[in-house]
Amino acid sequence: MTPSYPVGLIWLRRDLRLADNAALYHALQQCEKLYCVFVFDDSILAALPRADRRVEFICQSLSELDAALRETTGRPQTGLITRRGLPQDIIPALARQLGAGAVFCNDDDEPAALARDAHVARSLKSQGQLLLRFKDHRIFARDEVLTQSLSPFSVFTPYKNAWLRKITPFYLSAYPSERDLASKLADLPDTERRAIPTAADLGFAPDTLAGLRLPTGVSGARQLLADFLPRLPQYKTARDFPALKGPSYLSVHLRFGTVSIRELARLAHEATHNEDWSAAAREGAATWLSELIWRDFYFQILAHQPYVVERSFKPAYDAIEWETGAEADALFAAWCEGRTGYPLVDAAMRQLNTSGYMHNRLRMVTASFLVKDLGLDWRRGEAYFAEKLNDFDLAANNGGWQWAASTGCDAQPWFRIFNPVTQSEKFDPDGKFIVRYAPELTPLPAKLRHAPWLAKPLELAEAGIALGRDYPLPVVDHAAAREKTLARYGILKKES
């Protein structure tokens, strides 16, 4: 193909890798010379707490990408341009300064991203330049998997079946996006030759990832993937037990694009047909593929029903009255800080607070506890997760919360209420996960770690634990809370 643009600019956002990158591939096809930029968006940074692991994750990943660009070209004067400010101002100005005919990026269906991109596209157009967007971070875009009547799916299983019917090697193959990079990457103008900023340079606390087993950048994703693949056959059986190393821990890499979803889905899909594997091992792969399809499912829900950002997917559920006031605020604080007196909930919240990760089973348990034991609005929990999760992704987080609150598409029925104690007994039978994050309960025998308030006084005394002093008493009684919740949701009886 003859390049259409003498100069182009690729704008990286949630796709921090050079391999199998759709926009990069198209930019290299269509441009004779290419620059590469990442913008630290002030409208996002301003809203973050000053200690934010994600900022450090991005900085470290960009630093690796910048070095990879120079290594690819073998020219020290090449690399990544970084800017800080509003992309709406920066991208058009930079495109003009560099003389880029087009700006290439991978698309993003989050409402704020759509508004930002529309703004940038208008400004570029007024300068005679184009914004070209490509599908990259999901397998199927919003309208690629639809029902027979061409409307969006709102139930997962039929969506998944349609997804599996549609999938072909075409959708899973990698873009050879590194092929012409060495020859086409432009030397940086002198003004742009700067080191990639650190979190501290951006006004954030340094070393927020220190002590965490969270490898960053493309190399970090490769490390986690290599560790996970031998465990893939056991995924179905191990994934629900937080004390085990069951899942992949790749979510933050999918969030920032340091791994390609095509590569992961291809590996999973191929493994489901691997005749050298046992049926159980193939099921492990099929279950993991299913999780990757949930990701696509929630992306298309957000794209088609952006109102879910503020409201219930099922509008009738907006009539539910949540607890408010000082007591509700105190319960919310206890939930956030991991001191509800329910050990599995507390351990999970402490895992989130100290690492930025929470196991999927525990996301379901803690979300259900907030909504159906404490009677609090799911949006309060959603916002807390959004602040704390390294892998925070609007579509998946909103989908997960609305699932737990029963307000979402294909959600948990409203009258199904997780019992935090039986969940604990089932999924952390020895209380090993609990004591990892609530070590004060270690002296208790395993069977008492799920509900310490049920231990006999002598058992507590032998463990040297005084409830209310060493570990909180439960902030609510589950049985009573359950009745209250059934009454709260009872207004919906007509709907279900």
Ligand SMILES: Cc1cc2nc3c(=O)[nH]c(=O)nc-3n(C[C@H](O)[C@H](O)[C@H](O)COP(=O)(O)OP(=O)(O)OC[C@H]3O[C@@H](n4cnc5c(N)ncnc54)[C@H](O)[C@@H]3O)c2cc1C
């Ligand atoms: C209340 C709640 C909030 C959540 N918030 C987020 C979020 O902000 N960001 C996020 O990526 N996931 C979210 N999830 C989904 C899920 O918990 C995480 O994706 C998963 O725990 C990440 O760990 P992993 O990479 O080890 O997962 P694995 O089990 O290895 O799964 C592989 C990948 O599949 C995707 N995935 C798995 N489960 C889901 C799911 N239910 N919905 C959508 N995608 C899924 C993720 O990209 C994940 O990395 C949420 C779930 C709930 C119940």
